[in-house]
Amino acid sequence: MGEFDAGLQKLCGESNVNFFFHCLSSSSFHSPTARKTNTATTPMPKAPVPAPITRPIAFGTSHAPSHCRSTRVKPISAPASPATNTEPNAIARAKTEGSAERGRCSFTRHILEASTLPKHVTTSVCSMSNSVAAKHKTILHVDMDMFFVAVELRRNPELVGKPVVVGGDGARGVVAAASYEARRFGVFSAMPSVRAKRLCPHAVFLPGDHDLYSQVSHEVFEVFRTITPLVEGLSLDEAFLDVTGALRLFGDGVATGHEVRRRVKQATNLACSVGVAPNKFLAKLASVEAKPKASRDGVKPGHGVFEVKPNHELEFLHPLPVESLWGVGPVTLEKLAALSIKTVGDLARFDERVLVNVLGGALGRHLHELAHARDDREVEPDRDAKSIGHEETFSKDIKDLETAHDQVVRLADAVAARCRQSGVGARTISLKVKFADFKLITRSVSVESPVSTAQAMVHLLEPLLAQIDLSAGVRLLGVSARNLSEPELQMSLFDDAAGEGTANDLDAVWSTTTRAIDDIREKFGDSAIKPVSSLGKKRKPGSSKWGPSDI
Template identity: 60%
Template sequence: MSDSGRRMRTVLHADMDAFFVSVELRRRPELAGQPVVVGGTGNRGVVAAASYEARRFGVHSALPSTVARRRCPHAVFLPGDHTLYSEVSRQVREIFERYTPLVEPLSLDEAFLDVTGARRLFGDGRAIAAQIRAAIADELDLGCSVGVAPNKFLAKLASVEAKPRAHRDRIDPGEGVTVIQPGSEQEFLDPLPVQRLWGVGPATLDKLQRLGVVTVADLRRLDLSVLSTSLGANQARHLAALAVGADDRDVEPDREAKSIGHEETYAQDKHSPAEIRRELIRLIDAVTQRMRKQGVGARTWTLKVRFAGFVTITRSVTTQNTVDESQEIIDLLTPVLAGIDPSPGVRLLGVSGSNLGTPVAQLTFDDVADERPDWHAATDALDEIRDKFGSDAIGRGSSIVGGRIRTIKRGGQQWGPDQPPSREISHEDDATR
């Protein structure tokens, strides 16, 4: 597509307002107007979302829950419900798709939409954004802010300007829709602080400030050779393009997942190899089950371990074939785990599969000669029982705590552990098989 053609595009960035909190308030309307925080409620949790009332006290996403409690002691803390948020996110996307099939989700609560082809039917970008906001409010009782611009980069910046803002003494409701018209890009960009550009983190900001760059306008006026000397040629070209609002990326509605995984942060550090291995098997079981539901497997499997001192290590194993069987992955990663000393205390454990593709089951002569168990048949039976009776209907012996199977839900532990259970029952390591 030519540059002139791309400039004629109309791209929306729709961003739900305090999404997780807003969803919770629908079933807890008595909390409306109060400072509400959603996320990990335990000491090692983090904030997933904060109501604007909580933001007035400096509470924001990714803040440790302990810090959030100090800043806003009277806040109501709620554990996250990823299953519910995913369902509501699906409903939001259905509304987006009434206006265009070109929807690129970025997360549960935001997405890009290319509505260029919808203008003749629904009106210009501002009109479409207003219709989407009205539909979400009327049908789902949720708020949404929308940026409208000729490309994705500018649309995302515009949506930030459209959102409500929390100040210490008040909450400004925001305009709801902010439009950057073609030809007005520089007028919008120039006054912005340079850290609003993608790729300007603390280290880059420090280098730019040494060059006297504070705003986007300062960056735009800086000679590219000077910028390259300080940042390197690639990053210099990247930031110079953003400073004039250039972004030729398409809205991609069918982005495939690059990896599937899950990780858990523990309320108390784990030191025992047997204990860690039980957790590893739970994670593998959950991740491979998700893969089978999506009809994919992985060739590369990665183990992630974070110790009590926040030192994090990863170890990966790549197989010849794409696999999705729990036992195969257990056999792959168990030797890897055995080479890691958990005695300092394991704070977090994670498993992920990448290099995704169609699973391949290859029977070798060794398999036949050794009369190894048919894990595929066992896995099929497990999946069938779980599909019919729920994920907690059957599981490995090592997953039983207090007489119940400890299941892993997609999105669970995303924001750290909640308050730990008062009692756990230990199991012998041989029960994990």
């Protein structure tokens, strides 16, 4: 008998403790709906039940029977819905499980408060129940393996097994993705293409195809949603999945991860790696462990699925280098090194107050939480994008206003098109300028109502660009739209297509014409209609961009 059980018996008597554990382990108390039914039809037993003590999961034991584990709670009186008549609905299931868990803890508290236990013991037990219940989420982080390269290999199978790099191949180009064969030579994402060529001169460089990658990404995410509707996209090739409510369909987290991999491979012929953990932070780290590893000696296959098991979080986390934590960049790493902090375990040994003094309040508390494997963020399905943007690094520096203006028009046209595709407008438009010496400046302007046409955005960007001295040479320009919301229906103040007045006036005037332009581009391609400044011009070879095919 454990110390906790002995303490309960000493305080309450053995019969009361047996009755208490019996009630907790009974599945009839696992659902609020069932609880109401039972109290209405079945009287509460007046005598202790002399059944063997069954330890509930609320007390942290890993040996609890499956019907007591929060990931296995089976609500018994949940009414059937049309959605569950043919196939289980994961959202309803997840909500039911959450309700069952809350109901069980509520009942735990009710029994304890009605007992003769001291109040501080009652509070402690309920706190333990809440703490353990919170650890029973199962989160997957799914990361596609070398996604851009893999898509290219799918349509160019003759390149399989060769070092392949996706990205600009000019003096200003940047590596967007590299095959594992290229990574053997030290090539990695975000590396200047010039350096990548020096490291791997025999690599095949491909310019990339954002439209194709977006299309394939959509196919991949549709597969994710066949597992669970709780999918939070992080980028085109990675997402968090909360599969807590789907475990009854597929098994445990590892089995579910393998099912994700199987379905993605079957639907797209692409490979992915899956991290399984009780929270998002650890799942992200776990997916890194699941991936193939490239070295000079060759490419070592990955696990495919890697799990950080509940109650083993720190065992996995603490040996990792401290830069594995979100928020640890070069500056923070230098500060931590001054404290002789090299691993996450080193960091965890420091009091939070010390970290706050050294790193500041927000970052210090954030890293202290992560170092103890604490991350209570929920998976946010269909999270709205916070911004939409495009930028381009040019093969040669731009020094004159006219050329810069032409590029800004093209970028604004691309951003506006994506806003309309997403059904949103922007209240804030920003201009990003990076000079030849890598100095970076950003200028923004906001309007009262959201805009979604290139004409309105250019109207806002022109004054910002005119105020910037370009004589030092511009290597990169970017346009982004923020504060996104559904566009408002506006009445034009002007009848002429020139669209005089404010940006919102321009947006109203051009909205109908823009819809027609979108229809033409959808039928005949992005290059069917271009801004006047783009006619007869093509993106110079060697430049690096991230946007539609006509930029």
